[in-house]
Amino acid sequence: MASEFKTCDDIFECQLCGNCCNGFGGTYVTQQDIINISTYINFDLEKFIARYCDKSGTRNVLTLGKDGYCVFFDTISQCTIHPVKPYMCKAWPFIQTIIKHPENWNAMANSCLGMKKNIPHKDLQKIVALEKEKLDKSVI
Numbered sequence: 001m002a003s004e005f006k007t008c009d010d011i012f013e014c015q016l017c018g019n020c021c022n023g024f025g026g027t028y029v030t031q032q033d034i035i036n037i038s039t040y041i042n043f044d045l046e047k048f049i050a051r052y053c054d055k056s057g058t059r060n061v062l063t064l065g066k067d068g069y070c071v072f073f074d075t076i077s078q079c080t081i082h083p084v085k086p087y088m089c090k091a092w093p094f095i096q097t098i099i100k101h102p103e104n105w106n107a108m109a110n111s112c113l114g115m116k117k118n119i120p121h122k123d124l125q126k127i128v129a130l131e132k133e134k135l136d137k138s139v140i
């Protein structure tokens with residue numbers, strides 16, 4: 001019997017709850033993310049890290065506001081940098097680790113209201129790999 005889970009829409013629909021913008025150890029930003037965001041908000045590239053990033057080990061993550069949400073989160077528009085949001089935010093929840101460890105999907109779904117649970121691992125791996133490939137082709 002053919003699987004009922006074929007595309008990303010079959011397993012995920014963002015509910016705009018904002019949970020993924022709150023805490024969770026921070027949102028990693030690549031150098032390209034930093035260039036994209038600083039250009040978008042018209043902020044000096046050199047000063048961006050000092051103003052908008054913290055360190056998590058050796059990597060940069062976006063600073064959290066006092067409310068625990070990402071500094072670019074806004075309750076009305078949700079993400080104020082949506083067109084240039086970091087790779088990590090664009091990818092969610094179709095992230096690399098799920099291809100290797102599909103068993104992590106259900107745990108992620110505990111905090112992300114848009115993720116359907118109990119998807120067969122083979123279907124998950126196929127859909128996530130496809131979405132990741134599409135994203136990787138589209139990002140600058």
Ligand code: SF4
Nearest residue numbers: 021070072073079089
């Ligand atoms: S960059 Fe946007 S989507 Fe990503 S955590 Fe911040 S507010 Fe959320």
Ligand code: SF4
Nearest residue numbers: 014015018020112114
């Ligand atoms: S936690 Fe999931 S459902 Fe909520 S805003 Fe983020 S991606 Fe959308």
